Amino acid sequence: MIIIFAIDALEYEKVEKFNCENLKQMHYGRTDISEFSQPRTMVLWSSFMTGMNKEKEVLKDGDKEMWDKKWDIKETFFSEFKNPVVLDLPGYSYDKKVHDKSRELLKKFFETEDKKEKDKIRKQYNKDAFEHHRKIKEQFLKAIEEKKEKHELVLGYFSVADVIGHLNFGNTTIMKMIYKELDEIAEQISKKGKLIILSDHGMKALGMFGDHSEYGSWSTNFDTKLKKPKITDFYKLITELKN
Amino acid sequence: METLKMENLKFVIVGHVDHGKSTLIGRLFFDTDSLPEGRMEEIKAICESLGKEVEFAYVMDHLQEERDQGITIDTAQTFFRTKKRQYTIIDAPGHVEFIKNMITGASQAEAAMLIVDVEEGVQEQTRRHAYILSLLGLDQVIVVMNKMDLVNYKKERYKEVKKELLKFLNAIHIKPTYLIPISAKQGDFIAKKTDNLSWFKGPSVLEALDTFHVKESAKKKALRFPVQDVFKYDKRIIVGRIESGTIKVGEKIKILPSGEETIVKSIEEYEKKDVKKAEAGKSTGIVTKDKVFVDRGDVITHTKDLPIITDTIKAHVFWMDKVPFKKPERLLFKCATQEVMCGIEKIERTIDSSTLKLISKDAKEIKNREVADIIIKTEKPVVVENFNNVQELGRFVFQRKDTCAGGIITDV
Known part of the structure; x- marks a missing residue:
């Protein structure tokens, strides 16, 4: 089984800082996303699953509308695998309702001047993110353990580091708790198959908040020849793993 | 508050x-x-x-x-x-x-x-x-x-x-x-x-x-004022931290290791006037009556109850560097504000700090995490004390590029 632990905004520097040994498997490093004009989540995951730079195609839909994008399985490497499970991936199986709600709360947070209101929004925003995380985690671990269905590939997309990071990146305690949680998941799944841990981009601090950084990160529990790969390089790597 | x-x-x-x-x-x-x-x-x-x-x-x-x-x-x-x-x-x-x-x-x-x-x-x-x-x-x-x-x-x-x-x-x-x-x-x-x-x-x-006791203030002990620096403005201010004792305006003081004596003319503290004394724990500055030679590393004391001036020190050290000490390596000896090159003349014995087992007598080297009884020879005399008497001048570190060992003086 191929397992892809797709983590939005997993920051390489924080993985090092918080000593997350399981997020750094046999091989690991940064990815090169310099071919893209900006580190956009939808663009990067679309390019990852299709193996092609999809920036123009995604952006022509518009900032808001691009979140409706759904690639056909035939355009992705998922079609190469029997019974794949792809959880919550932007551009493929994304739960738009949940993510729209968090974007809406984020907008409200920055619009209001009222401190109490800000606190209230932040609490709700964080609560929703954690709830969603637990749901995806449960489905992801269940799919990996499922023997009957014989999934050849399981991908779980985890947005918690990105969503929480946008409002709380300067809060080291919260961020460490999240990274340790992701590290524990990596530990749990590291012996269940060929594992690829991948982020679209990282995150940099903007005061107490966080913004996307201009590189992503990767790690595998098997030997690869990757050095500083592009996100599109994983298409070939993954399809070759099947053979 | x-x-x-x-x-x-x-x-x-x-x-x-x-x-x-x-x-x-x-x-x-x-x-x-x-x-x-x-x-x-x-x-x-x-x-x-x-x-x-x-x-x-x-x-x-x-x-x-x-x-x-x-x-x-x-x-x-x-x-x-x-x-x-x-x-x-x-x-x-x-x-x-x-x-x-x-x-x-x-x-x-x-x-x-x-x-x-x-x-x-x-x-x-x-x-x-x-x-x-x-x-x-x-x-x-x-x-x-x-x-x-x-x-x-x-x-x-x-x-x-x-x-x-x-x-x-x-x-x-x-x-x-x-x-x-x-x-x-x-x-x-x-x-x-x-x-x-x-x-x-x-x-x-x-x-x-x-139930524990706060360490007794060192202000009643003998004066030990290691000099950190000397500033020359309109006055010549000798600055440092008083490790023990109390220094007062008008008192006779001694500068070690030179042994020169003078009198405290004034005590200088930022935005304070007419300061008459400074006690242990205080970082302060003094101006002396005479223009004595004084530099970083010197120790100011009263004229009685003096520390030891020596170039031979018996000590107990804990080695904490992956690179072992091997004779005849030279090390920087740092005690209070004093810094002087030294050698280890004799390694009387080395001990494993976790098992307490004797590793070697009259050893040739000290490895990481080993404890050793040694005799140090400094390039020039230093002002020190037995650790059991005045801790502040009885402890030291050895330095290469970084600190590589720490120790206490057991005999001088």
Whole structure:
């Protein structure tokens, strides 16, 4: 089984800082996303699953509308695998309702001047993110353990580091708790198959908040020849793993 | 402002890396209500959201965060309070930092807590850290047997580990003031005496700490004023930190090692006029009546009760560098503000700090984590003391590029 632990905004520097040994498997490093004009989540995951730079195609839909994008399985490497499970991936199986709600709360947070209101929004925003995380985690671990269905590939997309990071990146305690949680998941799944841990981009601090950084990160529990790969390089790597 | 007036006791927590130091610190802060409002609730809420038990160790991250943002006043220390006094926990991320801080006087602990995971038992690092406590002469020591919850609070296990540890501590002449079974995670016997350990009749950790004594002020001891620098403005101000004793305007003083004598003309402090005296612990500046030769590294004393001026020192060192010492290497000897090159003339014996086994007599080298009795020969005379008399001039570090060993002077 191929397992892809797709983590939005997993920051390489924080993985090092918080000593997350399981997020750094046999091989690991940064990815090169310099071919893209900006580190956009939808663009990067679309390019990852299709193996092609999809920036123009995604952006022509518009900032808001691009979140409706759904690639056909035939355009992705998922079609190469029997019974794949792809959880919550932007551009493929994304739960738009949940993510729209968090974007809406984020907008409200920055619009209001009222401190109490800000606190209230932040609490709700964080609560929703954690709830969603637990749901995806449960489905992801269940799919990996499922023997009957014989999934050849399981991908779980985890947005918690990105969503929480946008409002709380300067809060080291919260961020460490999240990274340790992701590290524990990596530990749990590291012996269940060929594992690829991948982020679209990282995150940099903007005061107490966080913004996307201009590189992503990767790690595998098997030997690869990757050095500083592009996100599109994983298409070939993954399809070759099947053979 | 109340905090500033309260008595303060500084202590350090040492022990094996996974034996629960961070959790204990987190619990001490939580149980004494010393965390900013809402912070623990936030940690609890996230742990619950992630479906995990509350992790007190995250309090340490919060404290680190405060430091990073410059919220806490002192960058290396954190505070909590009981009804009796304020406590400062000195950060000891590793034994190298701990020894370095203790010896250079950057953060002087008056008491120590040695933490042992009762499930895992005494480890090599536990013994090594205990040895360091004995080396540094710390005699107010609490041994906390942590993680009692993991052994179902069994008295038998506590007694087993206690027996093994006491055997080692006796050998290095540490007599712990208290041995307390605790669970930092569950909060047993930190602030509260819980029923889980009803068989234990001793104090809780906070009760034990409150019985300790704050180190007697060094102001009544002989004057030791190591010179940090000499500033020349319209006056010539000699600055430094008074390690012991009191200096007063009009007093006769001696500058060592030269032995020149003069009189204190004035004491200079920022934005203060007519300062008549300065006491131990104070960083201050003085102006002398005569234009004496004085430089960084000199030590100012009164004319009686003098320290020793020598180039031959007997000492006990703890080597903490991966690269061993081999004769005839030259090292930088640093004691108070004195810095001078030296050699180690003789390595009388080397000992393994965790097993206490004699490694070698009349040794040729000292390896990482070994303790050695040595004779040092400095390139020029230094002003020192026996550690048991005046600690401030009785401790030193050796430096290559970084600190590679720390020690105490046993004889001069």
